[in-house]
Amino acid sequence: MNQDDAHNPHLAHHFDSMTQQFESSKLGMWLFLATEVLMFGGLFMAYAIYRANNPDVYMFAHQALDTRLGAINTAVLLASSFTMAWAVRAAQMSQRRLIMVLLGLTLLGGAGFMVIKTVEYSGKYAHHLWIGPVNAFYYEAGFINKDTTLTSAEYYVSSHGSPAHETPDAAHKSTAHETTEAAAPSEGEVVLDAHAAAPAPASPVAAGVDHSSIQLAALGPTGVAHVVIAEPRQVGVAQHQYPKFEQMSSNDRRRVHLFFDIYYLMTGLHGLHVLVGMAIIWVLLHKAADSLTRAWTPSFALLIAGGYFLFLGSHLGLRWPLVLGIVLLLIAAVVGFMRHAKAAADVVRPGAYSRQFFDPVEIGGLYWHLVDLIWIFLFPLLYLIR
Amino acid sequence: MTSNPAPIITDAFGHPRKGNLSRNYLNESKGILSWLLTLDHKRIAILYMVGVLTSFLLGGIFAILLRTELIAPGTTLPAVGGINTTSGGADAVWSQYNQMFTLHGAVMVFMFIIPAIPAILGNFVLPLHLGAKDVAFPRLNLMSWYCYMIGGLFFLWTLGGGLFVRLICKIFGLDPESFGQLANVGLDTGWTFYTPYSTWTSSSVISATMGAFVLGFSSILTGLNFIASIHMLRRPGQGWTKLPLFCWGIYATSIIQILATPVLAITLLLLTAERAFGVGIFDPAKGGDPILYQHFFWFYSHPAVYIMILPGFAIVSELIGTFSRKHIFGYGFIAASSIAIAILGFLVWGHHMFTSGQSPMLSAIFSFITFSIAVPSGIKIFNWLATMYKGSIRLDTPMLYALSFIWLFTIGGLTGVFCATLSVDLHIHDTYFIVAHFHYVMVGSTLTAFLGGMYYWWPKMFGKMYSERWARFGCLLIFIGFNLTFFIQFIAGSQGMPRRYADYPAQFHIHHFISTIGSYILTVGLFAVLFNWIHSLRRGAAAPVNPWGANSMEWQAPSPPPTANFETDPIVGDPYDYSHWHWNEEIGGYVLEEMTNDEIRNSKQ
Numbered sequence: 001m002n003q004d005d006a007h008n009p010h011l012a013h014h015f016d017s018m019t020q021q022f023e024s025s026k027l028g029m030w031l032f033l034a035t036e037v038l039m040f041g042g043l044f045m046a047y048a049i050y051r052a053n054n055p056d057v058y059m060f061a062h063q064a065l066d067t068r069l070g071a072i073n074t075a076v077l078l079a080s081s082f083t084m085a086w087a088v089r090a091a092q093m094s095q096r097r098l099i100m101v102l103l104g105l106t107l108l109g110g111a112g113f114m115v116i117k118t119v120e121y122s123g124k125y126a127h128h129l130w131i132g133p134v135n136a137f138y139y140e141a142g143f144i145n146k147d148t149t150l151t152s153a154e155y156y157v158s159s160h161g162s163p164a165h166e167t168p169d170a171a172h173k174s175t176a177h178e179t180t181e182a183a184a185p186s187e188g189e190v191v192l193d194a195h196a197a198a199p200a201p202a203s204p205v206a207a208g209v210d211h212s213s214i215q216l217a218a219l220g221p222t223g224v225a226h227v228v229i230a231e232p233r234q235v236g237v238a239q240h241q242y243p244k245f246e247q248m249s250s251n252d253r254r255r256v257h258l259f260f261d262i263y264y265l266m267t268g269l270h271g272l273h274v275l276v277g278m279a280i281i282w283v284l285l286h287k288a289a290d291s292l293t294r295a296w297t298p299s300f301a302l303l304i305a306g307g308y309f310l311f312l313g314s315h316l317g318l319r320w321p322l323v324l325g326i327v328l329l330l331i332a333a334v335v336g337f338m339r340h341a342k343a344a345a346d347v348v349r350p351g352a353y354s355r356q357f358f359d360p361v362e363i364g365g366l367y368w369h370l371v372d373l374i375w376i377f378l379f380p381l382l383y384l385i386r
Numbered sequence: 387m388t389s390n391p392a393p394i395i396t397d398a399f400g401h402p403r404k405g406n407l408s409r410n411y412l413n414e415s416k417g418i419l420s421w422l423l424t425l426d427h428k429r430i431a432i433l434y435m436v437g438v439l440t441s442f443l444l445g446g447i448f449a450i451l452l453r454t455e456l457i458a459p460g461t462t463l464p465a466v467g468g469i470n471t472t473s474g475g476a477d478a479v480w481s482q483y484n485q486m487f488t489l490h491g492a493v494m495v496f497m498f499i500i501p502a503i504p505a506i507l508g509n510f511v512l513p514l515h516l517g518a519k520d521v522a523f524p525r526l527n528l529m530s531w532y533c534y535m536i537g538g539l540f541f542l543w544t545l546g547g548g549l550f551v552r553l554i555c556k557i558f559g560l561d562p563e564s565f566g567q568l569a570n571v572g573l574d575t576g577w578t579f580y581t582p583y584s585t586w587t588s589s590s591v592i593s594a595t596m597g598a599f600v601l602g603f604s605s606i607l608t609g610l611n612f613i614a615s616i617h618m619l620r621r622p623g624q625g626w627t628k629l630p631l632f633c634w635g636i637y638a639t640s641i642i643q644i645l646a647t648p649v650l651a652i653t654l655l656l657l658t659a660e661r662a663f664g665v666g667i668f669d670p671a672k673g674g675d676p677i678l679y680q681h682f683f684w685f686y687s688h689p690a691v692y693i694m695i696l697p698g699f700a701i702v703s704e705l706i707g708t709f710s711r712k713h714i715f716g717y718g719f720i721a722a723s724s725i726a727i728a729i730l731g732f733l734v735w736g737h738h739m740f741t742s743g744q745s746p747m748l749s750a751i752f753s754f755i756t757f758s759i760a761v762p763s764g765i766k767i768f769n770w771l772a773t774m775y776k777g778s779i780r781l782d783t784p785m786l787y788a789l790s791f792i793w794l795f796t797i798g799g800l801t802g803v804f805c806a807t808l809s810v811d812l813h814i815h816d817t818y819f820i821v822a823h824f825h826y827v828m829v830g831s832t833l834t835a836f837l838g839g840m841y842y843w844w845p846k847m848f849g850k851m852y853s854e855r856w857a858r859f860g861c862l863l864i865f866i867g868f869n870l871t872f873f874i875q876f877i878a879g880s881q882g883m884p885r886r887y888a889d890y891p892a893q894f895h896i897h898h899f900i901s902t903i904g905s906y907i908l909t910v911g912l913f914a915v916l917f918n919w920i921h922s923l924r925r926g927a928a929a930p931v932n933p934w935g936a937n938s939m940e941w942q943a944p945s946p947p948p949t950a951n952f953e954t955d956p957i958v959g960d961p962y963d964y965s966h967w968h969w970n971e972e973i974g975g976y977v978l979e980e981m982t983n984d985e986i987r988n989s990k991q
Contacts, residue, residue, distance in 0.1 A: 013950075014519035014619070024522045024618040031610045035648040042652030042682055046667055049678060132664030141671040255673035261665040265656065 080109025635700020870904025930975025
């Protein structure tokens with residue numbers, strides 16, 4: 001046994017040296033990451049097969065996803081991956097204060113991701129684009145005498161034009177827009193008759209207009225829907241046309257809801273991994289903190305949770321998350337001051353990670369990077385590819 | 387070996403042991419908590435043994451009930467083969483029988499065969515084979531046992547949770563319907579959970595899939611632990627070619643556990659989502675694809691077959707060498723063939739789906755790759771035979787099981803070639819031929835190897851010898867009972883008896899009758915083994931350090947080992963070089979020559 005290592009309190013009894021222990025745990029984490037990749041591999045395979053079999057379905061349904069929010073989330077997650085990598089570096093350099101700051105930022109990044117995901121999910125829920133039967137496009141063939149038709153989907157399309165990704169607020173605004181501008185369509189606005197199937201809603205798109213800035217307005221009383229183009233932008237690449245619901249094959253029309261199923265399963269499972277990753281990072285933060293700061297790490301977790309619920313309450317206009325959020329914040333304050341008083345009475349002890357022992361930070365970091373990596377694949381597959 | 391009346395407790399060199407002789411991992415600390423919170427790989431192995439053998443008993447009871455129902459045409463046991471007319475639904479007919487074979491399969495596969503060898507013997511032996519103090523991640527190891535137990539609880543809920551909910555409803559006057567799927571009882575999908583039936587059956591599918599999901603985690607964590615241990619914890623001087631073949635087999639198994647199990651996990655999650663959220667990915671009524679489910683399922687479950695059989699190969703490779711007193715023949719080929727099987731095992735899942743309507747080209751490719759698996763399997767068999775050739779074979783109980791294994795696996799493996807043949811498979815698909823084939827491989831081979839391994843390492847695990855006579859008697863009964871039960875099923879199957887049927891025409895009476903009688907003999911044999919073990923624990927003579935003269939490192943540790951495994955650093959050598967161990971009548975076991983580490987290492991076999 002290495003004499004230096006023999007005195008290291010972090011060396012487990014069944015290892016001979018710190019190097020052996022570090023290499024083992026790293027190998028273990030890589031193997032675990034392999035299982036994670038294969039687990040998501042099943043979902044990616046399901047995605048690929050359905051996409052290859054029903055390309056129109058994916059073209060049509062993915063309009064519901066908000067590329068802007070997805071892009072912001074990608075940036076948030078990438079940034080948190082950067083702070084995580086930096087935290088590993090800081091641990092290797094024994095920069096104890098910097099480790100705490102960076103791990104805290106990483107944790108906030110994860111929380112930010114979940115907040116944005118909540119905005120996306122709640123927006124879709126409000127538009128009846130939820131998982132399974134709670135989806136306007138849901139279709140299930142019945143047994144002998146029961147055949148559910150696609151009435152709700154047809155109604156949805158006739159009133160929305162397409163599965164748009166507006167938040168409830170945005171939908172409201174565009175309706176207001178319509179009342180003021182319905183009489184005289186101005187520049188940058190296309191009128192289309194929802195009853196006539198022929199003109200595709202994406203006809204201006206073919207001319208090279210970016211989709212992400214199109215908002216489809218609700219159906220007006222005259223049966224005329226207005227496509228409000230906020231700021232028509234010319235883009236260099238040729239754009240594909242989005243298929244129209246009425247023009248899709250009946251098989252395709254019945255499978256639109258499968259896109260949403262796969263979307264929720266993929267992003268949901270990924271979100272679960274983000275939560276697990278946040279828990280891991282919190283534990284790292286707790287251990288990395290010196291005894292005074294460590295008094296506040298539980299409060300930090302409660303603060304994030306409380307903040308999330310406050311946001312949830314205000315976003316959805318619900319009372320219980322607001323109450324829960326305030327309670328959590330109060331608990332955070334009480335717990336923090338109590339733990340602080342206790343810790344302040346004692347000698348300040350440094351955090352656990354330093355040049356001599358930084359294995360957990362590096363291994364936790366590996367997990368966080370995997371979570372990031374999976375999103376890097378999810379984002380283009382679900383949001384960008386047309 | 388059991389004839390020795392008062393063995394002297396010695397170390398591997400035959401010197402009397404110093405220190406506290408009665409202290410070992412079994413009595414190191416006392417109390418139930420010292421077991422439930424243990425991080426010692428040996429204790430975790432014992433914990434697993436309790437859980438796995440209980441599951442085996444449960445699965446066995448289901449099997450015996452099934453066979454008893456099938457002893458004659460018509461309904462024999464109303465509780466199993468009765469036609470359920472009370473609930474009236476289409477799926478209610480024969481529902482008890484459907485549930486019985488489903489539970490038999492699910493419990494046996496997920497809770498017995500998959501964990502049996504890796505989790506019990508692998509956990510106990512692997513660190514000893516590496517000369518290590520423990521596996522790489524002891525806490526993960528304990529966690530995997532808890533995963534196993536939690537998975538078991540889910541299965542228990544499948545069995546009776548719905549009844550419990552209904553009872554509560556009755557007491558409080560509630561409507562069971564309002565509890566939705568929580569009030570569902572049993573499982574009648576077959577252990578494969580095929581969609582779309584599993585999507586809409588009124589049995590308790592979610593608890594079973596979640597149970598298998600959690601059990602999968604147990605399997606993954608065990609495999610991960612073993613791979614990391616084999617890579618990182620080998621003793622200095624123990625290169626990859628000085629690993630016992632048991633480690634190679636477990637290594638190959640672990641690769642499959644790590645790479646295949648997550649795919650099952652996601653498949654079961656998707657199925658759970660089908661039932662819980664009404665997702666339709668596998669449901670044709672919603673535009674989904676049930677064949678995709680089959681691809682996903684078999685992408686795991688075919689490699690899982692190798693999770694079951696590779697550890698059997700691993701054990702038998704140890705037994706054949708030791709009891710032939712001859713260096714294992716073709717070490718490199720046996721080791722490499724395990725890895726080859728692990729890799730090829732991922733490429734053959736489609737042979738379960740020859741009749742599913744997949745493209746003929748795909749079927750032909752899967753058929754071809756399946757044939758090619760016979761090559762590494764054959765390499766193993768021939769190497770074992772070559773090891774025995776001109777060896778001085780000793781027919782101790784473990785060796786009897788090893789020989790039984792070779793016999794049964796050869797039948798199981800060769801009939802697998804029938805099943806891999808496209809045209810033949812169309813005829814025998816879903817018949818008793820398939821049932822007989824996979825029982826020959828899973829029960830005949832894996833169970834036999836497991837029992838052989840248990841008898842082989844029993845003295846090391848518990849420090850007690852067993853009654854050799856009763857052990858041989860049990861082995862014989864199991865061999866006869868097993869062949870009687872399943873060989874006749876090949877004939878029934880090839881004549882058209884479909885699997886999973888609760889009733890059959892009179893022409894198959896004789897087949898089923900013989901099969902059922904065989905299953906009773908098999909049961910008696912298994913109970914003979916159980917009583918032999920219990921008797922050994924209570925009355926067995928103390929075991930010497932090395933009763934068999936094997937040279938892998940576990941035989942240098944005391945029997946049973948102390949918590950830290952070795953009292954002195956074990957000597958690393960060629961695990962199949964038996965020339966340095968000599969029989970010592972006084973001790974009743976083998977004793978190692980006094981040699982330095984270097985001498986052992988440089989000696990020729």
